[in-house]
Amino acid sequence: MINDQRKWDSIFSSRNEDPESSxxxxxxxxxxYMEYFWPGPILxxxxxxxxxxxxxxxxxxxxxxxxxxxxxxxRLSKFANHEGLAVKTLAADLDHPNRLFTENLxxxxxxxxxxxxxxxxxxSCWQTLIPALKPGGYLVIASFNMAHSRKTGFNPKFCLREGxxxxxxxxxxxxxxxxxxxxxxxFDEYLFCKPLP
Ligand SMILES: C[S@@+](CC[C@H](N)C(=O)[O-])C[C@H]1O[C@@H](n2cnc3c(N)ncnc32)[C@H](O)[C@@H]1O
Numbered sequence: 122m123i124n125d126q127r128k129w130d131s132i133f134s135s136r137n138e139d140p141e142s143s144x145x146x147x148x149x150x151x152x153x154y155m156e157y158f159w160p161g162p163i164l165x166x167x168x169x170x171x172x173x174x175x176x177x178x179x180x181x182x183x184x185x186x187x188x189x190x191x192x193x194x195x196r197l198s199k200f201a202n203h204e205g206l207a208v209k210t211l212a213a214d215l216d217h218p219n220r221l222f223t224e225n226l227x228x229x230x231x232x233x234x235x236x237x238x239x240x241x242x243x244x245s246c247w248q249t250l251i252p253a254l255k256p257g258g259y260l261v262i263a264s265f266n267m268a269h270s271r272k273t274g275f276n277p278k279f280c281l282r283e284g285x286x287x288x289x290x291x292x293x294x295x296x297x298x299x300x301x302x303x304x305x306x307x308f309d310e311y312l313f314c315k316p317l318p
Contacts, residue, residue, distance in 0.1 A: 263311070
């Protein structure tokens with residue numbers, strides 16, 4: 122959505138560009154899921170300026186990062202270049218996830234894992250993107266929940282409701298769904314696996 126782009130372009134523009142002092146900090150939970158990204162490639166939805174994408178790429182895993190904010194993606198590319206990492210960036214609006222296929226930005230059965238961290242995609246966005254996952258591949262989803270909103274005042278509109286993504290179990294195996302309290306917030310975390318044919 123154009124408003125999302127304006128808002129996030131402005132947020133990213135206001136940040137310092139120095140790769141030594143302003144690298145985005147990965148979510149604390151990321152290490153718990155690194156094994157599911159192997160061997161890649163992985164699609165990082167709403168990757169922003171690369172908090173997760175860069176950390177995953179440092180593990181030698183190919184990352185394609187999608188975001189609505191070209192300013193965020195540009196920062197991500199600069200940080201990646203600075204470290205000699207190759208992270209492919211895709212500018213796209215996840216309110217229209219089907220365009221990722223129709224504009225040939227992604228293809229079916231391409232990814233070992235798809236992730237979205239600290240971003241609430243709609244259930245229908247996830248349903249649209251499942252074909253991009255390889256059989257045996259994982260969806261790794263973790264975003265702020267209602268407990269986080271109650272605790273910090275963070276807008277509940279951007280928070281996951283209890284069990285909001287459990288309907289994905291109709292097509293994927295749910296390995297776990299849990300509500301966690303991490304050093305950087307309260308999260309709903311999901312791990313799904315796409316069944317082998
Ligand atoms: C809270 S940041 C999270 C960034 C990153 N995943 C992280 O954990 O640091 C939310 C991101 O969602 C992106 N975003 C918001 N609305 C979007 C949309 N409709 N399509 C794609 N990206 C969107 C923003 O540009 C921003 O980078």
